[in-house]
Amino acid sequence: MRRKKITACILVAVLLIGALYIVQRLLVPKYQTGIVEGSMVEEYYKDRSDHEVLFVGDCEVYENFSTIELWRKYGITSYIRGSAQQLTWQSYYLLEDALKHETPKVVVFNVLALKYNEPQSEAYNRMSIDGMKWSMSKVNDIKASMTDEENFVDYIFPLLRYHSRWSELTKDDVKHIFSKDKVTHNGYYMRVDTKPQQEFPDPTPLTDYKLGDKAMGYLQKMTDLCKEKGVKLVLIKAPTEYPYWYEQWDEQVQQFADENDVDYINFIPLQNDIGLDMSQDTYDAGLHLNTTGAEKMADYFGKYLVENYNLTDYRNDSEYASIWDKKEAAYDSMKQQQYDELNKYGELKSFGANAIQN
Template identity: 60%
Template sequence: MAVETTEINHITGEMSGLACKPAKRFGFIKYLAVFLIVTVLFAFLQQLLMPKYMHGIVEGAMIAEYYQEEKDHNVIFVGDCELYENISPAVLWEEYGINSYIRGSAQQLIWQSYYLMEETLKYEHPEVMVFNVLSMKYDVPQNEAYNRMTLDGMRWSMSKVRDIQASMTEEESFAEYVFPILRYHSRITQLEQDDVTYLFRKDPVTFNGYYMRVDVKAAENVPTGRPLGDYRFGDNAYKYLEMMAQLCEKEGVELVLVKAPSLYPYWYDEWDEQMVQFAKDHDLKYYNLLNVTDEMGLDFSQDTYDGGLHLNLSGAEKMAHYFGKILQEDCGVTSRRGEEKLEKAWEEKIAAYEAEIARQEANLKE
């Protein structure tokens, strides 16, 4: 009887409940289709307008590059340019069998390093995490452009949310990080070939996080630091250093603090004393590598490409040679030589590393 009623309703076109369902379903599908089209269009535009950082200033592409890695490292370095330009993971592998990665970006502030550590530990469990302490000098958010280069490349997670909240300057808004198109829409009239070429893919710009430079510019007339009114690091910087120590302790990862051997910005003795004390109080290892540049064999007339701020390839390889020994002997980091999969991966990486050396050297000769 019910079937019969329904049929009658279909035939007559009367608006019974049963007869309305197909129309409603069609309407929903229509809305869904429009929604999906708009969303895809929005996402496409956003991706198109985001800076690609594939040429010139490549530092903005570094953070995202990590996600393409096999996440199985013995050692993770976390910090600013004093790490990603100063130590070569390729040498750590070749000489010590240490599989390492540098999670660094330009002027990476300590809270950004903390949240990158937190995020990294969700992917993998290294034996050691190494943090460069120069960023202790910054206690408050600094600069949107640097923030963007660190934060835009991070995958979404609560670590990224908290990182954004900790990093934003007063002029920035959270919404612009959620929808970068709100920030970058003005690029619509300035799009270049790279924006199309690298719309859906990126080329690597580092070698396990290491940014290579083979050129030489000797360090000369490096200024000493001018007197400061207050040498104490800020409370906020200390808060995140404390959080790093707690996080690593909780995760069973050894945290090692270093001051990389860059001559500028100036590293004050008063700052160093505070790091020595912090390390002592928290039972951590701290190495001020500025104190051992002779032992490392660094020659600042040859081993820097920008007058002592960062090491060039020659300097970064010397630092890897020196620090690898520390990681192995003092921290007990194990050699992974003989692991077939890893050996094969590094064989390819070192071939690319050597090709880049040859490319840069050829460019210098021209």
């Protein structure tokens, strides 16, 4: 009799845990339609191939560099580990996490995030952190990123944070309760629509132009980690002009690069060399590049990478080619879908922050 009671208790406990897990899976945001940035980090683990170039950073990398164009033009295998408003320490821990799985030849970090020296937003934290696999990298990322209002336990048990989402549930939450569709192309977020660059407001003078100790400290940690692993680090500033990148910030990054023997490229003054036309190559009035702009950036930067970092052209390698042929097909298919929607509706209906859920 006692054994039956114990068995029954164990069964009840298992069923309860299983039910809570299913409820948690249902309630956590899926990021499959509209704001998809929360799906980007976890997609990395599904990509089984290795990468000679690894980008880390915010929207200035995942919207401005076409990984598929890097492959097509140069045979470069690359991935972008990016998320919305990804802070410097978040990029560091995502890089630390990635280097447990592979060792690229080059890591590229976009420096705009250095403007932030403190945690900014729980919503952005979640999009950057929730998709990470559990490890000390994730634990330390959470500790470095939490705002004063956040609790560590909510990251361990997301149900505690999202238990009130019942009224917000959509078809996506049910459809993708256990699996998700890919939303990027090796981390690149595609938008083919066009909205010409507008006139930006004049930059606001700052009382202090010094980049923060925490942000710069994590840049140093990133630099040291790359040197330890034998990986070349390249610092970049994307060519988009807003949010404003102050000359004083640029000078500090250049000084850091010189002192640490790493390359730094500010693409803003190179727009003409790249061939960018900001009346055609942006989809949101100049904040980010569209696909034509991202492909131009890949063409320009890919040439630099090949000439300076002894990268391998894998296009004639049958194993890599078979993998990337599928990636190219998916890229071309989505591009055609977006152009078809533009031709039919004059705007995108199934892509972007205002996408309509099916």
